[in-house]
Amino acid sequence: MAGEAQSEGGLVFHPLDQFMVKPLFGEGPVQWYTITNVTLWMALGVLAVTAIFVFGSRGRALIPSRAQSVAELGYGFVHDMIEEVTGHDGVKYFPYVMTLFVFILxxxxxxxxxxxxxxxxxxxxxxxLGFGVFIAITLLGLINHGLGFLGMFWMKDAPLFLRPIIAVIEIVSYFVRPVSHSIRLAGNVMAGHAVLKVFAAFAPLVLISGFGIIVTPLSILAITAIYALEVLVAIIQAYVFTILTCVYLKDALHPGGH
Amino acid sequence: MSTTTTEVAGAAHDAAKAGMPQLDIATFPNQIFWLLVTLVTIYLILSRVALPRIGGTLANRKGTITADLAAAEELKQKAVAAEAAYNEALTNARSEAAKIIAAAKADIQADLNKAIASADAEIAAKAAESAGRIDEIRAGAMAAVETVAKDTAAELVGALGGTADASAISAAVTARLKG
Incomplete structure (x- = not known):
């Protein structure tokens, strides 16, 4: 691909190539069972989670080692979040929420x-992930509260003539939740990575043209800055996805905010 | 049949290559399948191994800290009680010592008084006895002086050539001594 770029005499802009799903071994179409780069990086994620939460915590020390502190920090972070947002009866869903958080992070x-x-x-x-949370929480609300769960859409504190309008708005916003929930995460991560790649494409300009003397250092600086921002985004988006899951879970456990 | 699906999938793949790979529907089943496998794996690892272990460790630590704090509180109470007991013992010992000192002082005073009194009595007796002896000696001396004066007077009278009877001389000396 580099040779191709040289022959064209310009820069290579393929910011979306990094998102391609490719078979890990050989060529060919991607079947549902094909081992792809998706498989590889999800497996590495599982390994990372295992390393931190299983090997990190294996000491069970009263005074934790560094790795154990990290594992306990993650545990405490999500555990406190779910307890704070949903109350004590939400804690039994802690393993599910924790799974989402550690996978995304x-x-x-x-x-x-x-x-x-x-x-x-x-x-x-x-x-x-988003629709999984949505369906699970809707079912949970219906099972726990029956049709009373639908009372969430009927604001009893609002004036009577406003209630149907508010109900329509509430129902629409309820069904938009999983869409925004999932697009927020994918959009943030994808946009950041694409921007990084665009700046990265400008970096080798010094090899091609005289403008590179200015552009190359600037783009390297920009990559560094965006990378730092992306580290922040990676953590914040994992947090946002998790806390929104907790907030939705609260609706299923206590519809109507009580 | 399989070749056609492959071709169709490949065509969709090629089409998506131009745009966003995220919208390449041909890769969706693959991603969803592996995602579900991953989520189930992480869930099992967390819920079976990691979370109970970490939860247990945290509970254990909390228990230890609570127990340690309670033990510290108990020890502190004990220390306070021990200090109080020590202070009480000290106060008791002080008052006991003061009592003993007072009793000893009283005893000594009584002994002293008794000794002084007996010494006074003895001194008084000795003084009285001495006074008696002095009077006796003085009386003896007076008598001796009279005798010596009478003898001397008789000798003087004899030496001067006179003769006088003893009773006249004795009366004259006695009269002189009185004068």
Whole structure:
């Protein structure tokens, strides 16, 4: 591809190539069972999670080692979040929420390794997560509260003539939740990675043209800055996805805010 | 049949290559399949191994800290009680010592008084006895002086050539001594 670029005498702009799903071994179409780069990077995510939470915590020390502190920090972070947002009865869903959080965080952070693949940049992945949360929580609300769950859409404190209008708005916003929930994550991660790649494409300009003397250092500086921002985004988006899951879970456990 | 699906999938793949790979529907089943496998794996690892272990460690630590704090509180109470007991013992010992000192002082005073009194009595007796002896000696001396004066007077009278009877001389000396 580099040779191709040289022959064209210009810069290579393929900012979206990094998102391609490719078979890991050989060529050919991607079947549902094909081992692809998706498989590889999800497996690495599982390894990272295992390393931190299983090997890190194996000491069970009263005074934790560094690795154990990290594992306990992650545990405490999500545990406190779910307890704070949903109350004490939400704690039994802690393993599920924790699974979402560590998967997204591991995927986002591993995706920051140059040349890696980021599963959470794919709408197919985040949509499964977002709609999975949506369906699970809707079912949970209906099972726990029956039709009383629908009372969430009927604001009893609002004036009577406003209630149907508010109900329509509430229902629409309820069904938009999984869409925004999943697109927010994929959009943030994808946009950041694409921007990084665009700046990276400008970096070798010094080899091609005289403008490179100015452009190359600037683009390297920009890559550094955007990378720092992306580290922040990786953590914040994992946090946002998790806390929104907790907020939705609260609706299923206590519809109507009580 | 399989070749056609492959071709169709390949065509979709090629079409997506031009745009966003995220919208390449041909890769969706693959991603969703592996995502589900990953999520189930992470869930099992977390819920079976990691979370109970970490939760246990945290609970254990909390328990230890609570127990340690309680033990520290208990020890502090004990120390306070020990200090109080020590102070009480010290106060008791002080008052006991003061009592003993007072009793000893009283005893000594009584002994002293008794000794002084007996010494006074003895001194008084000795003084009285001495006074008696002095009077006796003085009386003896007076008598001796009279005898010596009478003898001397008789000798003087004899030496001067006179003769006088003893009773006249004795009366004259006695009269002189009185004068």
């Amino acid at each position: 591991a995927s986002n952070m591993l995706g920051l390794i140059p040349g890696s693949f980021t599963p959470t940049s794919h709408i197919a992945v985040t949509a499964v």
